[in-house]
Amino acid sequence: MIYHQAKDPDSYQTIFYKQIGLKRQSASLPENDWANDQIGSIYTYGRMDSIQFGIGDYTIPEDFFVEFQYDTEYLHAGIIYEGITYSLVENRMEKSAIPSPFLAIEQASGGINCWKHGQHFKGVEISIEMNYLKKKILPYLGASDDSLDFLVKNVRHIHLPKELIDLIMQVQSLLESHSMTPELLLALGTAFTALLIRQANRQFFFSGADLMSERIFVGNRPIRIRPDEYKKIIAAHDLLRDHADSFVTIYALSQTLGLGEQKLKAGFQELYQQTIWDYANQVRMTKAAALLKNTDKTVDEIARLTGYQSPAAFRTMFKKWSQTTPRKFRSYFSGTD
Template sequence: MQNNQQPASSLPEFPGFDWLTETDKPVHFDIKTREVNGQLRLLKRGDIHISEGSLSFGAGLATHAGVKHWNNLPVVEMNFVMQGNIVQRNSFMKEEVPFAQGYHNIMYNQGHWEQNRFYGAGVHCNFTVNIAKHRFMELMLPHSAALDGITDNILANKPFVKHQTAKKITPAMSCLIASLWQQQYIGPLRNLHFETKVLELLLLQWNQLNDTAPVYSVLKQPGDKDKIYAARELLLQMKDAPPTLQQLARLCYTNEYKLKNGFKELFNDTVFGYLNTVKLEEAKTLIQNTHKSIAEIAADCGYANPQHFSRAFKKKYGITPGVLRK
């Protein structure tokens, strides 16, 4: 097996979640280095953990090679790329898999190494659900036939990844992900509610990933995807004075139709919707890590009117900038 090509002892192990205790609110961490800023939040409910990591890379950092680590945790993962582009390699996979914005998968890889690389500057955000192996088996073993026998793979400790790169996170999935961070129940019903939402999210994934209907793509010609990635990089470089769609298409040697639809296909967002998200993520970082006023931050991120900025921020994150700062 491929994972035997490099002994586990030579790689750092993922630290796991044993240290994490159940709390009413997520645990937050800041990540700060010379080249990377970011935040990590984690939440534990019984045998299920959720995490969301948001990393912001400087413009000079074209590709960041993450540290390869050994996965020895008995967990089933559900991964969702909320923003950015990640390239992952696992020892049981023949090739790297691009995790573009909107990509999601169901994975089991205990006893194998993985490496994540973040492609391009800007913000990269990944949401993950980890379900303890024993709990996943308790919940899913009665439904093994309907789940294509993945429980057999887990019992045999056989790694797998269930995905279709063309199938993207749906609005229903996004709503469920947001709801998992919200405390809607207390007492013994809290964990039941949390587990129910996770299972609903898993079923949405499974239903979509088993849909074999062909997905139409506008990016058919060699180099089409590279042009859209180039458009994204130019958009980020020119975010303070962004070009029009026509100008951006011309700069990337494509047309507006392919630019608009290709951008939506790769990044699960419109061109300027993506740019707005980048600006709001930058604003979020400034609110949490500087003493600038909200008005100053709004201006820094291209909002002439602080009220417009606050409304856009609340629509995106569910809270106002002032509440976040508190």
Template sequence: MKCKTTVEFQNEVLKNMSFTPYKDTNFILYKNHEKPELGYFIKYSREGYYDFGIGDYTIPHNFTLSFEHSEELMRFGTVYSGETKFRIEDEPVSSFTPSSFFVVEKHLKGNQVWEKGQHFHGAEITIYKKYLEEVINPAFPDTINFQSFLSNYTYHHLPLDIAKIIEVLRSLGEKHTLTPLYLESKLLECLAIIHQELSASPENVFTNQLDYGHIEIGKSRKISLTASDVNAIQRAHDILSEDPCNPPTIKALSKEVFLNEQKLKAGFKARYHMSISQYTTSLKIAMAETLLSTTELSVEEIAKSLGYSHSGNFVKMFKKAHGKTPLAFRKRW
């Protein structure tokens, strides 16, 4: 069977768990009275807008579910125990392990696997696009939207304040004392924290989790780049572009962008396909070409304006790049 909606998918999981729904005032409790050892699932919901689920259960048999839905929704929460393997189409097998998580789903297609004897305990908030469009955005436009995140990408860390809120909600929910008003107030607080995190800086708890690839340092060492690293490398590029004739030393540049020298040099070369010195030299050559073509300045004057103490060094650099001296280049014009 292929589940076409999130609710259908959840219902199929509960069906495989052999759980029966028992409605209360504010929530639905799912369990098997004849097999209490299987545990339970509790669902608080404002139908069509958001859900809050708490699960503490053991899988009774192996099963796999396929899914393909066009919904747009946001899910985040904490897995206290258990690991679920899932595969999104065209992506490698992933899993939720004990940790917090955040994911924005859009046109999701794949499958998920459960194995007999696995135990799960966790709490999760699901926010549907309808809630943002009809409740949040009319009152608070330009605050938060799904476009702020990569679709179908699992972020494995939440802001600490959100993790604390989920723990409070879980505790109240398991005691059956969680009210709809309190739940929605905390859900709004979570959205506010997410918005604050995103708007405070381009380097935040979400962007810093993205995989920007790896760079090689030396012959045997590989390190990953974070969003913060990439932004630092971009700042270094901008600084060098502003004044290539008087570039800072690697040490000074490293301190200015708050990135260690090794990662700065290796990251710059990986991103721009040239070393820092090659980049500044390329800028100087472009400037030299312009001055030679459009002014009557002497080679010595041009060399000095480009930061060379000795014109001979400038001539050597230019000839290496062009295969001819500055004067020979000028004669073309």
């Protein structure tokens, strides 16, 4: 098992680049150029504590974990041209590919990322650290620090205004030609923020209108989700984040929220780009890994604490998620077999 710990975003990036086999081609900050003919390449410009742009095209060569021990909050946007990810669907690991533009305010308070052999990504990203955005960029624009409150944290928007997509593509062109400069980095990061908070674009994202104005299909049947139903889907995400250990069925969750089961499932996947079960399992497995690593609780106790009535079912799911058993995962940290 390969397991790393990162104490800040910069160390996470370095760990990730080295672990997948990339070698530094240039170390002239704010430029970072990493490549390997067999694996691919990642090129970034800027700093993670302010603004960073990046392009990448790479494949994960082997399974590994990275635990991040810090809080992060970024305005994150870009275009994924190629991407293979793995999800737990009905107790089995499945590949999926979701190429698309995206935008989100991504907030995390520590966690564990499980990277899988064969995952492939190609795309361009814009990352602006939220504290920097609120203290530097928004005051420069004459905007208040709540100007982005119309974006719900961790909701991943995949329908962006053309002017934002055009700016992302301009960033990509400058990175590909290695023509980015500190002045362009700041100007484009500021311009992106200015375009995003324009009133017309606020309305575009308001209450999920960008996601829910078009029909969502359940099988061959189109459905529409109202703004009040959209808020219930966000409430479902928050309930799972805080109480995934008590989650039993999607039907029970739908009854708690007063929302139809089909709308809840379809709307959740549209908003968060993953199934309800996938998200619940992600939360449960991350909690299980922390308990295995940091406590002396038995595997059966941890199974119950993460919502599994059957320890055998917990062991099966943990192995699907991590490619190792709970006992072997724990022994890696304790130094015992």
